[in-house]
């Protein structure tokens with residue numbers, strides 16, 4: 001990754017330059033050493049400028065994201081909590097789908113990231129008919145979608161002027177806290193929400209429910225193929241080493257749920273064939 005390569009270069013030349021600087025303050029340098037110091041100093045400055053340029057030009061990659069793990073976990077927890085309060089049930093694949101769906105703009109070239117798909121105004125308009133017909137039952141699903149914007153992406157507004165256009169199209173102003181996705185704070189949020197989500201899934205037996213085959217489970221294809229899997233292929237950003245385990249857990253869980261549906265569909269098909277043969 002260019003960013004990490006640059007960081008390591010800076011580290012190397014910074015240490016070399018500071019070592020020479022220290023030596024210079026202790027003893028007087030020879031002409032060759034002075035020339036070497038000047039070259040190293042210039043290389044270091046050049047590298048630092050390149051890093052700044054790279055971060056500025058690629059801020060949308062580093063800043064305008066929360067990783068999929070955080071969105072999925074927070075989406076599940078908020079949705080599960082609201083369903084408990086309202087005394088309703090939730091469709092887990094649908095909750096996971098809604099938790100990640102705003103980030104589909106990452107793979108649609110005509111859409112700018114964190115604009116239309118991240119607007120709370122658009123979310124409310126889309127849910128108005130559902131609120132009218134399903135009333136309370138629609139609330140946990142709306143919360144799964146809304147938390148992506150007003151919690152997850154708001155928290156990771158980014159330190160390089162990222163943020164989210166929460167009130168698009170009323171205003172194109174970006175809102176968010178100055179926390180970068182690679183910061184310790186965000187990594188802690190992602191890991192913390194993941195562990196709590198898994199604990200709640202185990203306690204409520206939601207994990208077993210997710211693996212019980214239903215046709216809706218196939219909707220997990222969408223978040224899996226659009227947001228969860230691409231970072232493993234370094235698109236549009238890479239999963240940091242520290243978050244690989246929770247990403248793999250979700251990926252494995254979704255893959256298992258999808259495979260279960262196909263296995264059951266095959267079993268049903270075999271049963272129907274045997275039934276037809278027995279009749280004829």
Ligand SMILES: [Zn+2]
Nearest residue numbers: 066102103153
């Ligand atoms: Zn997002």
